[in-house]
Amino acid sequence: FLSNAQDFDFFYFVLQWPGSYCDTKQSCCYPTSGKPAADFGIHGLWPNYNDGSYPSNCDPDSPYDPSEIRDLISRMRTNWPTLACPSGDGNKFWEHEWEKHGTCSESNLNQRAYFEAALNLKNQVNILQSLENAGIQPDGGFYSLTSIKNAIRGATGFTPGIECNVDESRNSQLYQVYLCVDTSASQFIECPVYPRGKCSSRVEFPTF
Ligand code: 5GP
Ligand code: 5GP
Numbered sequence: 001f002l003s004n005a006q007d008f009d010f011f012y013f014v015l016q017w018p019g020s021y022c023d024t025k026q027s028c029c030y031p032t033s034g035k036p037a038a039d040f041g042i043h044g045l046w047p048n049y050n051d052g053s054y055p056s057n058c059d060p061d062s063p064y065d066p067s068e069i070r071d072l073i074s075r076m077r078t079n080w081p082t083l084a085c086p087s088g089d090g091n092k093f094w095e096h097e098w099e100k101h102g103t104c105s106e107s108n109l110n111q112r113a114y115f116e117a118a119l120n121l122k123n124q125v126n127i128l129q130s131l132e133n134a135g136i137q138p139d140g141g142f143y144s145l146t147s148i149k150n151a152i153r154g155a156t157g158f159t160p161g162i163e164c165n166v167d168e169s170r171n172s173q174l175y176q177v178y179l180c181v182d183t184s185a186s187q188f189i190e191c192p193v194y195p196r197g198k199c200s201s202r203v204e205f206p207t208f
């Protein structure tokens with residue numbers, strides 16, 4: 001009997017553009033292992049409900065245990081780098097993601113399976129390549145939000161949610177890409193609901 005077992009309807013698989021995390025008033029810090037590649041990194045795999053709400057922090061009795069993902073660590077560093085300050089090795093970020101989000105899908109995926117599923121999802125898509133193939137490059141230029149969504153839909157078959165933040169000159173910039181995933185975290189699906197993306201109709205794609 002799992003008193004904390006919670007149902008959820010789907011996952012958001014959320015990728016972040018490091019250039020846009022760093023290009024804000026809050027700035028960023030590179031991980032202790034060095035500057036990450038100029039690629040989208042994983043932010044998280046978030047259980048969600050079809051009405052847009054979501055559960056969080058579902059099981060205080062399931063703390064993050066780095067020993068469960070020891071053999072995934074090199075893939076984690078490459079694909080799920082932390083950019084928060086102060087610089088860290090990633091464990092704080094991964095701990096936060098497991099405890100806030102991962103514990104809410106524990107009835108489907110244990111901790112190891114949760115992190116491995118996110119890494120495998122990242123392998124199934126190449127968002128940066130999809131954008132570049134459509135002429136949308138991280139060159140500090142501005143691109144239409146529609147062209148960004150179309151490029152990702154064309155390459156993956158699914159319409160993404162796009163979230164923007166603002167740089168110090170208050171330009172809207174491409175911050176996160178949301179793809180929806182079935183409750184076993186094995187395949188992409190059409191999103192039942194999209195996040196409020198806060199993007200202007202034209203958005204900057206900053207360098208990193
Ligand atoms: P935490 O992430 O610890 O909950 O809080 C850090 C805050 O920074 C969050 O509210 C996060 O959403 C916010 N944040 C949003 N965008 C950026 C960004 O581009 N750069 C940085 N450094 N922080 C950001
Ligand atoms: P922000 O307020 O910066 O958009 O989001 C802060 C945090 O709230 C995110 O890092 C994430 O943990 C959570 N969050 C925001 N929007 C969603 C959502 O639509 N679904 C889920 N599951 N979590 C979200």
Ligand code: 5GP
Nearest residue numbers: 016021043044081082083084093096097100
């Ligand atoms: P969320 O609550 O939005 O899922 O995750 C955001 C939390 O993770 C914040 O506390 C933030 O400080 C921390 N964090 C650590 N590294 C990163 C990073 O590279 N990007 C983002 N968005 N948050 C990070």
